[in-house]
Amino acid sequence: MTALIFGLLLFLGLHSVRIVADDWRSGMVARLGAQRWKGLYTLLSLAGFALIVWGYGQARLAPVPLWSPPLWTRHLAGLLMLVSMLLLAAAYVPRNALKARLQHPMVLAVKVWALAHLLANHTLADLLLFGGFLLWAVACFRSARRRDRAAGTVAAAATTAGTLTTVAVGVLAWAALAFWGHAALLGVRPFAVG
Known part of the structure; x- marks a missing residue:
């Protein structure tokens, strides 16, 4: 369950930056450049998604109804x-x-x-x-x-x-x-x- 939770925090956290810190996001895009920002964002998003998939699969092996x-x-x-x-x-x-x-x-x-x-x-x-x-x-x-x-x-x-x-x-x-x-x-x- 830990991998699922960590994956959700990483994936949804990244996808929430525009919701909670749009100015910070704009500053990071300006500082890193659009391509580097997108690359980092994509890499971390994929890592979060992989953790979600793996963690959910593991949780299905021992479900808690x-x-x-x-x-x-x-x-x-x-x-x-x-x-x-x-x-x-x-x-x-x-x-x-x-x-x-x-x-x-x-x-x-x-x-x-x-x-x-x-x-x-x-x-x-x-x-x-x-x-x-x-x-x-x-x-x-x-x-x-x-x-x-x-x-x-x-x-x-x-x-x-x-x-x-x-x-x-x-x-x-x-x-x-x-x-x-x-x-x-x-x-x-x-x-x-x-």
Whole structure:
């Protein structure tokens, strides 16, 4: 559990710098240069992510159950994951209605992903992992919206093609993950009975 906690602190801590110390971040970028800052940030983020993956895997070997989720929470999680995949697609497909309206669909995708997994899972490691990401996503979204208001940021106008592409990519990504990828990568079949 220690590796999971340390990984979460490192990864989410780095990704919280703009939330809690944006001026310090700007100063570091100016002092180190954008490329060196990005390189250091990426290296430390990957280290944090690796610790999260390894620590969570280790915690799954000796789970500490906290509650017993009802079966329907898996189905709700599956529906929420469809929303999450649509938001994730919206972050990358240009000129779509979700991005035009929400402006930060990636952070919202993380928020919905974390909530879905909190509902369907029940161990201490799940609470730390998904709860940590949920709290981070809430704070990050609020901070990003505040920065947008201060800067007068206006999202690019949406097009029908961009929106339809977003929906198609999101649905295909969800289906691939739900019916194949989740089991292949994590050994867990989300819609398995029992």
